[in-house]
Amino acid sequence: MIARSVRLSFSPPLDPSEYRFVHRLRTRFAETDAMGIIHHSAYIPYLEEARAAMLSAAGHPYDRVRADGVDFAVLELYVRYRQPLRFGDEVDIHLSVGELTRTTFQVGYLLQVAGETRSSAVTVHAAVDAEGRPLRMPLWLAELVGPEPAV
Amino acid sequence: MIARSVRLSFSPPLDPSEYRFVHRLRTRFAETDAMGIIHHSAYIPYLEEARAAMLSAAGHPYDRVRADGVDFAVLELYVRYRQPLRFGDEVDIHLSVGELTRTTFQVGYLLQVAGETRSSAVTVHAAVDAEGRPLRMPLWLAELVGPEPAV
Amino acid sequence: MIARSVRLSFSPPLDPSEYRFVHRLRTRFAETDAMGIIHHSAYIPYLEEARAAMLSAAGHPYDRVRADGVDFAVLELYVRYRQPLRFGDEVDIHLSVGELTRTTFQVGYLLQVAGETRSSAVTVHAAVDAEGRPLRMPLWLAELVGPEPAV
């Protein structure tokens, strides 16, 4: 029996203009490791911080979403580490909702420092209640899909 | 331009007998989140702790590997969250080297609590020196591939 | 106006025999930093893991204590870093309840590797309910005070 990933399907573009949002953060010294670079586990909270900033920018701060009884559980996670991040780097995290179904959505991420790609990533989420049961996907998520539409 | 994952190819089996090693750890309260479960980012150090235990069990503790000038950089990471982990859970992490090439190796993981599957994962690694340059893969890694051979 | 510490008063002994419990853990690579040592923030989950092990050893696992509606909120924290911890170190955390009042208790810690002192610490706690309101201190905490009594 093989554990297939049935959901993760979105390929994050390497062109920042393909993303609708960007969030900047600065790496912390606590996130470095003995190789002198940012430890690979530290990227996961970066992605989450960028998602929270995207939700806030879209008028749906995650603490309010949660107060309304909706959690966005993480179902799958994929990260590709291309070039290391270092302490003090200012990281631009470009992100968009890449795929949206009735039960899940996928977010794509491109991490750059000064325009140089360091990493790309995808997360797959479901909307669940406080007991982890599936909820209908909030309609406003559709507004976060893909790049900003041209006028 | 699309960011293809050219390396990650191993599908972690859901049958623990397909793995050569198992490492048990206990979740920490610090690793819980406001949903009352273990935060998804906490799994990444679990996988790393299991890799380090596998290397020690194979007679190549990672601190000695590093003292010999070899780091195992993480190139890609995939985690599938099936059922949540909770505070106090004793987690059995089954793992093996799943694929081994001249330049990379992949490790597959199955996380279970009391025989119930909670998560599966794959990491892709390269051997690099202290400056991040590729090194020849240590030969002993071949001994960690797949399940324990039947006699 | 000065923020006085009115509660933290316990001085953790440097002699392991002065403690009632010991918990061993192994440092993680994820907990190292670019100085090549365990980052000082990683000690705080170590102390918590040792407290949880102490509660389990005393027959009161923290997940069951929490299920009974009691949380042990952290009021104050003091850590003294004497010698660094490194990746792969097996750390013996000696600990006891050092002071116990009607509303708070203090836990003292001594961290050693192979009998060498690396760090000492104190935490101050209150028993609170899920809304953070003070609760009566569980009576069994008195059994965790000080070293194992001589027969």
Place this chain on the structure above:
Amino acid sequence: MIARSVRLSFSPPLDPSEYRFVHRLRTRFAETDAMGIIHHSAYIPYLEEARAAMLSAAGHPYDRVRADGVDFAVLELYVRYRQPLRFGDEVDIHLSVGELTRTTFQVGYLLQVAGETRSSAVTVHAAVDAEGRPLRMPLWLAELVGPEPAV
């Protein structure tokens, strides 16, 4: 034998005007715990991030200080948790160098959200080289002591 704290002596004021610098950060969901609040261990990287911002504001970014061969090792840490932080809080960390000797310096911190005090803290540091040996304290640290002087 008792482990005395010989160095930590600074009492962090509760009046923000007593501090020279302020750094604002936003809490992360990954930093929450199953009590629904920010876990007490998450504060330690907050303090470190604020120190790094203070050094940058003073014209001595910590990555450049480290490139010059100076690390600021943490010798002692004290945190008092007064009111919890929550996910999404914007935290103002007021900080100054509180004491400066030939071999150590102490930093005091006041954490507030919307003007309400949540926590105060002190860290004690030494200047060390890459092998952890004591170095002469950089002279410019004297410029970070106490509140901004009145004109």
